[in-house]
Amino acid sequence: MKRLVKNGKIVTPEKTFKGDILIDDGIIKDIAPHIKSDAEVIDASGLFVLHGGVDVHTHLNLKLGDRQVGDGFYEGMRAAAFGGTTTIVDHPEGGPKGCSLHHQPDYYKKLLLSEAVIDYGIHGIFQRADEDILNEIPELISKGVTSMKAYLTYDDMLTNSDIDKILNKMKHSGGITAFHAEDDTTIKYLRDKYGKEGKLAPIYHAKSRPAESEALAIQNILDIAGDAPVYIVHLSTRLGLEVIKKARLDGKTVYAETCPQYLLLDESYYEREDGIKYIMAPPLRTKEDTDALWKAVINGDIDVIATDHCSFSCADKIKFGQGDFRKVPGGAPGVETRLPLIFSEGVINGRISINRFVELVAEKPAQIMGMYPKKGCIKIGADADIVLWDAELTKTISVKELHQKCDYTPYEGMEVTGWPRTVILKGEIIVNKDELLIEKGFGEYINRNRKAIGA
């Protein structure tokens, strides 16, 4: 089916220009000021034409023991689509003890086949680093899993020797290693200390995971990394950022991802009556941290804005953890609100250009995670993943209006300007105003390949 997106203002990281986009068979076939065609016309007059959002940090369908997030694959992807995101890369939970490296990506792939409404990749997860696991790395990468995550805290935490082996093997296999960087020793000590002192209110969640623990963990990784590429997920502190900046001056390849919650919310939220909702790891930080992260978003030190969408419900947070921050399932939803929030706070508030906006939320994540130029850009030959963006539409965020299943949003009541009107994936209109127009199974697995890019 041929479609012609007409009269919009097309936005790329380099420029904004008026033009038409011709789509055939799901692919962008032409971009020009005026295209004559018998294709079905999608009128984009008065709207910006952006590439669909690429969110490379979600946890849909996550299950940790007896705790399950609210948004399964379908609900999370539906929410993403309504928020203008057409591609995600999901982080699975750890698999059964002793399982292979392939286990979780294979398992997720199977589940997603019949559930997906947008396109997706799947990250790998390192739960140990023995010879078998290391030997699996090249094969898993050849199947499109070009990025794998290691946690420096939680149960499947790795030693420095493990990290060294993983980074080396990933580098030689063309993969990138993502790190959840929080120092486990510090956190365990402080959680225990506050527990013994009966300091169990949500604010102690933040105090038990201090900024120094993030900086220390990042420093540790980068000391080991040599010239292997490193991707730091959900950077939340000024101190962590300083470590990354210094390592870059020393020639290291390190990418930094942050998320809307670390730019827009701060630790004062833990003092509110509903402070339990904001328990996530890393925790919300100080105003000084949010200011430093915005500065890094503006000057290019932050590469990616993703979400860490992890939708444990408020009901479950209360059920499991009321009265003890250590028992609250951590995480917050955000996949639907990422683009509007960053557009509103970034572009409308004059912090960044619309061109930098698309770089942060689509192009750079697609590049780093090996999906470019199929995804992340409006170029001839790319998938026609396009959002018609209304930069004047103002809405007040309310969980009642969102399309997630999760029962709350951390951004309830915020007034936000800039929302998608129409969302197109591979040339098909998947969302128009308030309607999802495709069936489960329309979303496809992306066979990622880092060699194709210049990130």
Ligand code: DUC
């Ligand atoms: N942080 C959370 O709060 N939840 C899930 C994973 C993570 O990194």
Ligand code: ZN
């Ligand atoms: Zn995460």
